[in-house]
């Protein structure tokens with residue numbers, strides 16, 4: 001069977017940075033995220049004994065993709081199939097530029113490949129499997145606003161939906177600062193998190209933060225929510241900056257924009273930033289302020305592009321047909 005799936009990327013409000021098990025990708029802490037409507041990956045998978053080799057095409061280029069094939073081997077083993085695989089995948093945004101392509105990529109691959117292999121997995125099982133491909137991909141399986149439980153074993157570390165996509169009208173306006181590939185891929189970056197002097201303090205307070213953000217989301221208290229996410233992004237980057245060796249994902253324009261956001265807030269615009277393992281800023285605002293935020297961003301020279309996102313459903317199948 002040939003199966004096509006689509007999956008969103010997601011933005012973490014409480015971040016996943018550091019792992020307690022690298023092979024299983026068990027995170028050091030629980031994280032909270034929102035799926036993004038305008039950053040997605042569409043992936044088609046087919047297994048066949050007639051294919052001579054495994055083949056992977058990402059964004060129209062053929063690639064070896066050993067991490068993808070290793071993941072497919074887990075699925076082949078579980079489904080007890082021996083056919084070679086053909087994978088065609090496309091992102092609607094730049095790959096590996098700090099825009100979480102591995103989250104949407106592995107989530108779409110998990111759904112398409114397990115279905116094509118004849119497996120029928122629950123959402124929880126899909127999230128666990130996606131996590132083994134890439135940690136943040138576990139959060140792109142369920143809908144809308146999502147919690148990834150850190151767990152203490154593979155079976156207990158999975159994501160589930162807190163609220164559907166239409167629960168809260170907020171937006172993530174991404175300011176893309178530099179579309180070039182980032183220096184240190186996040187899988188490498190994760191390894192150094194524990195070397196930061198601040199990491200133990202972060203862990204001490206993280207469950208409290210999870211509790212507070214869930215409360216802010218439940219109450220739809222936007223300023224309280226915004227303050228938590230901004231402080232959280234700065235805290236994660238404080239860990240990155242103080243890791244050995246240090247990880248500096250920011251560009252000069254990243255800092256300039258952070259200052260702008262704080263100024264705009266002083267002027268009465270309710271907008272907060274968060275930042276992932278890259279230079280881009282995610283400006284989180286209420287839907288009613290999305291145009292105002294975007295208009296301001298376009299005037300800033302260093303902002304190459306903006307991408308407006310609303311909360312989105314999780315990974316899903318688009319088509320399933322018999323054979324290429």
Ligand code: 2P0
Nearest residue numbers: 012015016134135136186187276277
């Ligand atoms: C997050 N990031 O919570 C954090 C914030 C980046 C900064 O999850 O090694 O690509 O594949 O499990 O999922 C990026 O880490 O790492 C990430 P792997 P992943 O969104």
